[in-house]
Every structure is written in structure tokens, then in C-alpha cells.
Amino acid sequence: MVEQVICYRxxxxxxxxxxxxxxxxxRIDADVSVRDRFLEVHHTDDLAERFAEARVTSPYDRGTGNTMLGTIRxxxxxxxxxxxxxxxxYDGVQIQRALNAALPGEERGLETLHVPIVDRAIGTWGDHDGRWHKRVxxxxxxxxxxxxxxxxxPAKPEEYYKEKQRHALLSGDAPPREVLENQVEGDFLVADxxxxxxxxxxxxxxxYHYLETGEAFCDREGxxxxxxxxxxxxxxAQLHEPAFCSEHARLYDE
Structure with a gap:
């Protein structure tokens, strides 16, 4: 049972x-607290090398890592x-292992869940299609x-990619987000x-739900x-009401 959740800035x-x-x-029956950035609170001497080893080098290559001195620097x-x-x-599973190893032994048990909010792009390998997929x-x-x-x-509207490609062909670079927001129909999140x-x-x-119940995600849209x-x-799912399906509303509605 999860007794404590620690979120990292x-x-x-x-x-x-x-x-x-x-x-x-x-919404949950556990203590929730906030700490500063995970990589500052919990640090090991080999962390830079572990990140270098977890780098995805090609969208279609399962192998990872570039541990040349310049990359580690x-x-x-x-x-x-x-x-x-x-x-x-970065390979999210490799990063997860590296951060787990950085946790103090007394906080590594599953009764204390650590949730680093990270500013890195992470992915997992898809055996079904032989390529890396970015993950939230x-x-x-x-x-x-x-x-x-x-x-x-998550995939954006098809028109987003068409407009992005068209702009790149005309100007040689990616369009400003304001251009895409104004010219592409549909709602999507952008940086910041x-x-x-x-x-x-x-x-x-x-x-929290995964550690508490073993269920990864809900299969009900919304x-x-x-x-x-x-x-x-x-x-x-995240910004519209109702917040939960009927099953999870019993657990997590305020």
C-alpha cells in the first residue's frame, strides 16, 4: 500500500x-509532499554517464547510448x-533504473512513491513496429x-503536420507555434x-494508481x-468534465 507520494519540481x-x-x-489516502528537482535532491556520481547510455540515437534502432567524452560532458x-x-x-526505462539507483535505500520501497516531473523527452521501444515512441x-x-x-x-491533428511541413519547405525552419495555433483547426497542447x-x-x-492497484491505465476514453x-x-480526458469514468470516480472524485 502506498503511504506517501513525493512529487519533484x-x-x-x-x-x-x-x-x-x-x-x-x-483524492488519495496517502501523504503527498513536494521536493525540489529530483536530479538535485538525489544524485549519483555516474548519473551523467547513465543519461548518456540512455540516449536514443535513431528512431528505428533499439540500441541506445553515446558515451563519448563530449556526450558525457x-x-x-x-x-x-x-x-x-x-x-x-532518452530510453525512459533506462532513466527510471538510473533514478531508482539514486534513491536512498530507506525510500526505495513501494510504500513511498517518487514522481519526478522531468524536463527531458522520454520514450519506450515498440516491438510491434520496430521504433521508439515518445511517452508522457x-x-x-x-x-x-x-x-x-x-x-x-500524443498525435496532433493531421493538418498540424501538413502545415509544419509546408512552412519548413517555404522557409527552411519550423513555424512559430503562433502560426500553427492560428492556422490549424483543432485543440492541442504546445510548449509552455x-x-x-x-x-x-x-x-x-x-x-499512484499503478502502484496501489497494479492497473496501468483505464481503457475508457474521457x-x-x-x-x-x-x-x-x-x-x-484531462481537461473536460466528468473527470473520471464511473468506476474510478468511486475511488478518486473529491
Whole structure:
């Protein structure tokens, strides 16, 4: 049984971890607290190398890792100055193992759930199609919740990709988000979206739900515990009422 949930800040993002913790505390029978960035609170000497080993080098290559000295130096700088990190995809399972190893022994048990909100893009390998997929979360201990994953993992409207490609052909670079928001129909989250905090709440709850019940996600669209694969489904599940399906409303409605 989970007795305590510790959420970790992601200071380089717009996510309000205190607000997420308050939302969670109102719904579960466990103590909820907030700590500073996980990679500052829990640190091991080999963490930069572990991140380098977890780098995804190709969308279609199961192997990971680039442990050349320059890459490890980059990861060291990213640990110290997270605002400089970006554009790298990491194997979420390898990162989870690295962060688990950084936990103190007395906090590694499943009665204390650690939920680092991270500013890194994480992914998992898809055996079914032989490529990497970006993820919002990797459940377990600790449970990783990726802010970039919230924006990048779910599929956006088809028109979004067409407009992005058209703009790139004309100008040679990616269009500003304002252009995409104005020219593409449909609702989707973008980097630094003011709805980020609300949208992350359900994923943090899913981390608790998984350790408490063994159930990974809900299969009912519109439930906060639904694992959305498109932005349309994500927004319906995380930002619209009712918050939960009838089964999970009995557990988690205030």
C-alpha cells in the first residue's frame, strides 16, 4: 500500500508541482509532499554517464547510448544547468533504473512513491513496429512524468503536420507555434501551454494508481486515467468534465 507520494519540481517548465500535489492529496489516502528537482535532491556520481547510455540515437534502432567524452560532458552540463538541455530523446526505462539507483535505500520501497516531473523527452521501444515512441509517463518506481512528452508524444491533428511541413519547405525552419495555433483547426497542447499543470494531474494520479492497484491505465476514453494517444483524447480526458469514468470516480472524485 502506498503511504506517501513525493512529487519533484521541474523548475525549467511551467508545471506548478504544488498545485498538482494539492489536487492529488484531495483524492488519495496517502501523504503527498513536494521536493525540489529530483536530479538535485538525489544524485549519483555516474548519473551523467547513465543519461548518456540512455540516449536514443535513431528512431528505428533499439540500441541506445553515446558515451563519448563530449556526450558525457554535455550530460554533466545538463544536470547542472537543465535550461540548456533539449532535443534529446532518452530510453525512459533506462532513466527510471538510473533514478531508482539514486534513491536512498530507506525510500526505495513501494510504500513511498517518487514522481519526478522531468524536463527531458522520454520514450519506450515498440516491438510491434520496430521504433521508439515518445511517452508522457513511464510508470513504476520512480514514476517518470515528462513535460515535453505531454506536448510531443500524443498525435496532433493531421493538418498540424501538413502545415509544419509546408512552412519548413517555404522557409527552411519550423513555424512559430503562433502560426500553427492560428492556422490549424483543432485543440492541442504546445510548449509552455498554460494548461500544462491541469493536464499533468491525471498522469501523476496514474502513477499512484499503478502502484496501489497494479492497473496501468483505464481503457475508457474521457477518464483521467486514460492513456491518450492523440491530443484530442488527452484534452478530453484531462481537461473536460466528468473527470473520471464511473468506476474510478468511486475511488478518486473529491
Amino acid at each position: 521541474a523548475p525549467t517548465t511551467v508545471a506548478d508541482i504544488e498545485a498538482i500535489a494539492d489536487w492529488l492529496a484531495a 554535455y550530460e554533466e552540463r545538463a544536470l547542472e544547468h537543465p535550461e540548456r538541455e533539449g532535443g534529446v530523446l 509517463t513511464v510508470l513504476g518506481q520512480p514514476a517518470l512524468v515528462s513535460v515535453p512528452g505531454l506536448y510531443e508524444a 501551454d498554460p494548461r500544462t499543470t491541469d493536464a499533468l494531474c491525471g498522469y501523476v494520479l496514474a502513477a 477518464c483521467r486515467l486514460f492513456n491518450a494517444h492523440s491530443h484530442e483524447d488527452l484534452i478530453r
